[in-house]
Amino acid sequence: MKKVKLFTVLGIALSAAIFIAADHVDAPGVAGSSADIADFYAFEPTTGSSNTVFIVDVQSNVLPDLTYGAFDEDVLVEINIDLDGDLVEDRVIQAIPRDGMMYFFGPFSPSATGLNSEVSVDNALGMVEISSTSAITETTSNGVSLFAGPRQDAFYFDFVRFNEVVAPSAEDNSGFNVPGTDTFDGANTLSIALEIPNSLLGTPTATNVLGIPVYKTWVTTNRKQ
Template sequence: MKKTKLLFGMGILAVVGAVLVAADHIDAPGTTGNTADIADFYGFESPSNPDNTVFIVDLQTNVLEDLAYGTFDENVLTEINIDTDNDLIEDLVIQAIPRRDTMYFFGPFEPTMTGKNSEVMIGSPLGQVAISGESALTTTTETGISLFAGPRQDAFFFDFGQFNKVIGGTAPEGFLPEGEAVDTFDGANTMALVLEIPNSVLGETTATNALGLKVYKTWVTTNRKQ
């Protein structure tokens, strides 16, 4: 695979937290319906190893259960950006890009350029995993990094109908309590990228969340090939 220059981040989600979530389920027409569309970004301490961090990037929000599984776009590069000196500029980058039935991961590395322009850094391989279909396939590298790429059920719970009523002023009762709210995304899938990676590879934490815990300052971008 050649080093490829990519331009123009098609979407971005930014988060800071020990258990962190960001969501964006309605994107611009140019990204909706393909894996340039960032739906959710999660980051949290590994349940099985407190010295590891798990990153989950959910792409393409409209992969419905009764439709064919979506596919990763080979012209789209997904990047997890990490700020290690608190200046809101990426200092480390983890990349994921598909080729046929395999997802290739690279990094973490110091990027040669920041902002909208990116290069696939094939000189910094992190690992690769077969893209899952109906079965969930996970690869763990020799360095203890676990990787997954494929469809997963959408974990984002949101009562979109009630939200519209609240915004429209037709729901004086406000949002519905647990047990009454309807999960609009129940049964829908996303195309997910999942990494579990040792904190020693990610460097020092640079932010403090609302609970007073030291965390990574990180965000996700997708870039389409120029």
């Protein structure tokens, strides 16, 4: 079995259910690259649906006046899913780009957990052409929908005003303007999205406040050694 050894350079731990986390522009080692995780979304099934949607946004600082980047072929994105509540991954979904395509693998039970990962090519899930000017999606024979490409940044934040408020020398620290200015308006991120039947993920033991079963899930990026 062919495997590619990688190591984790960045991770964000999040609980699933309709949950959003933002972590725009990280440390110098990952900022400005597709190893930089900006947002992670996990949407629990709606009424009448038995699918879960995962969305990973990376490389958040793609502002209109900056050169647009691309997915790094040395970076593996992993969606980790905990089924039994111990905060250790029981299922893993992987995504890695090659020659204009995004390849997905999983969900599979990893042979080892923690910081080191291997691309599990024996667990191919599907692939999709990386979108550019128009959105391209693919649906596999087992009902998994896939997407990869640029999307407008959903993060709303007045970054300029934030710096003015928190700066030690700021003359006006009265707070944010209402409604404020969205610094990220018109900016792009690189997005990886998939909608997957829960039957492929396994049965979670955790429930949300409504008593609905939910997956505890987090995302990591991994760079090839």
